[in-house]
Amino acid sequence: MMGLSYFWIDGGTYLGFIVCITLLMFILIMRSFDLKLRRKFTRVAMAMIIALAAGALELGLLAKGDTSTLIYAALLLKYILEGYMEIAVIRIVGRDYKKIQSKLLWIPFIVISILICTAPVNPSVFYFDSTLGLFVRGSLGYSIFIEAGFYLLVGLCICVKKWFTGYQRDALIILFMLAVVSTGVLLEEAYIFDNCTLTSSSIGVLFVYVYxxxxxxxxxxxSMCYKRRCFYSDAAKYAKQEMAIISMDLNDLKYINDNYGHQAGDVALLTFAEVCRSVKTNKFILYRTGGDEFMILGIKSSQKEAENLISIIKEKLKETPYTCSFGLHMYKPGEDFEEAVVKADKAMYDDKHIYKSNKNKQANKRDDRFDEKVQSFSNDIDFFDEGE
Structure with missing residues (x-):
C-alpha cells in the first residue's frame, strides 16, 4: 500500500493545494454565480488538485529512484490535466465569444494528449534515467509547450478583443493570469521551483474567480454593459475633464416584450449593446442605466466625435430590426453633473418625440415592417447555455 512518503510535497505544492481548496470553498459559499459557470470552475479546481497530487507523486517516486510504470502514469496525468485546465480556463474567460466555445479548440489538447501518452514506449517524448534518477525530456516532449503557447495566444486574442470593446479591466485581469501562469512554467522548467506551473495556475484562476x-x-x-452605479462613479472620477454625455433609449422595447416575450426583449437589449461596442472607441464607455435606457460617457471627446459616434450607431442599427432615440450634451468641468444628464435626457426625449410622431403617421406600415424584421432576425444569442 502506498503511503504519504511517496509524495514529495514542498512549500509551493502545499500552497497550490491550499489555493485550490480555497477556490472550492468560494464556489461552495458564493452561490450567486450561474450554475454552469460554477461547475466549470469546480472542474478546473478538482483538476488542479489531482494534477498537484500527481506531480507530488512523480517527484516522490523520482527521489526514491523508482522509474516504474507508476511514475510515467503520474506525470502523464499531470500533463493531461494541465492541458485540460488551459482550455477550460480559456473557455471561461472567453465565454462571451462563440468562436472560443467551438469544439475545434479541443483539437490541440486531444492531439498532444495522445502524443504524450506514448511516452512509456517512446523515449523521444520523455523518459526517466534510473541510474541518475533524472527526468529527461525528448524532442516530442516539447509539444506540451506548443499546446500551452497556442492557448496562450488564444488568451491574448481575448485580451485584445476585450480591450478594444470597452472591457479594459477584464483584459488586464486575463493578462495578469496569463503572466502568472507563464512565469510559473518558466520557473518550473528552470528547476527553480517544483510544481510551480500548477501553483501559479491555481493563484491565477482564484484571482479570476474572485474578480x-x-x-x-x-x-x-x-446587455453586459456597466450598471448605473458605474455611470455615476465614472462621472465623479472624470468630473474635472470634458465629457460627452449621450443619452439613449431603445425604441419599442415594451412592444417587443409584450408581443414576442422577454427573451426577445433581452435579445434586443444585447444586440443594441453589441452594436454600440462594435463601433465605439475606448474613450467612450457604455452603460445600461435602466430598462431600455443606456448612457455613454465620452471621456475627453469632442462634440464632433460624439455626433459621429451617434451617426455610426444609427447606421449600424439599420442592419437590425431596432431603432434608438439619442440625446447629446457636452459636459464642462464645474458644471452640475445631474443637470448635465437632465439636458442629455431632454435632447433624447425630443428625438423620441420625433420618432413617435413619424411612427404614428404610418403606424400600420411601420408595425408590419417591424413584425417581419423581428420574426426573421437572429444574432445567434443564447442566454441559457454558455457551452460545456
Missing part, C-alpha cells in the same frame, strides 16, 4: 464574482455587481447580466 468575476465581484465584477458581476458592476455589469448588467443581459
Amino acid at each position: 468575476m464574482y465581484a465584477e458581476r455587481y458592476n455589469v448588467d447580466s443581459v
Whole structure:
C-alpha cells in the first residue's frame, strides 16, 4: 500500500493545494454565480488538485529512484490535466465569444494528449534515467509547450478583443493570469521551483474567480454593459475633464416584450449593446442605466466625435430590426453633473418625440415592417447555455 512518503510535497505544492481548496470553498459559499459557470470552475479546481497530487507523486517516486510504470502514469496525468485546465480556463474567460466555445479548440489538447501518452514506449517524448534518477525530456516532449503557447495566444486574442470593446479591466485581469501562469512554467522548467506551473495556475484562476464574482455587481447580466452605479462613479472620477454625455433609449422595447416575450426583449437589449461596442472607441464607455435606457460617457471627446459616434450607431442599427432615440450634451468641468444628464435626457426625449410622431403617421406600415424584421432576425444569442 502506498503511503504519504511517496509524495514529495514542498512549500509551493502545499500552497497550490491550499489555493485550490480555497477556490472550492468560494464556489461552495458564493452561490450567486450561474450554475454552469460554477461547475466549470469546480472542474478546473478538482483538476488542479489531482494534477498537484500527481506531480507530488512523480517527484516522490523520482527521489526514491523508482522509474516504474507508476511514475510515467503520474506525470502523464499531470500533463493531461494541465492541458485540460488551459482550455477550460480559456473557455471561461472567453465565454462571451462563440468562436472560443467551438469544439475545434479541443483539437490541440486531444492531439498532444495522445502524443504524450506514448511516452512509456517512446523515449523521444520523455523518459526517466534510473541510474541518475533524472527526468529527461525528448524532442516530442516539447509539444506540451506548443499546446500551452497556442492557448496562450488564444488568451491574448481575448485580451485584445476585450480591450478594444470597452472591457479594459477584464483584459488586464486575463493578462495578469496569463503572466502568472507563464512565469510559473518558466520557473518550473528552470528547476527553480517544483510544481510551480500548477501553483501559479491555481493563484491565477482564484484571482479570476474572485474578480468575476465581484465584477458581476458592476455589469448588467443581459446587455453586459456597466450598471448605473458605474455611470455615476465614472462621472465623479472624470468630473474635472470634458465629457460627452449621450443619452439613449431603445425604441419599442415594451412592444417587443409584450408581443414576442422577454427573451426577445433581452435579445434586443444585447444586440443594441453589441452594436454600440462594435463601433465605439475606448474613450467612450457604455452603460445600461435602466430598462431600455443606456448612457455613454465620452471621456475627453469632442462634440464632433460624439455626433459621429451617434451617426455610426444609427447606421449600424439599420442592419437590425431596432431603432434608438439619442440625446447629446457636452459636459464642462464645474458644471452640475445631474443637470448635465437632465439636458442629455431632454435632447433624447425630443428625438423620441420625433420618432413617435413619424411612427404614428404610418403606424400600420411601420408595425408590419417591424413584425417581419423581428420574426426573421437572429444574432445567434443564447442566454441559457454558455457551452460545456
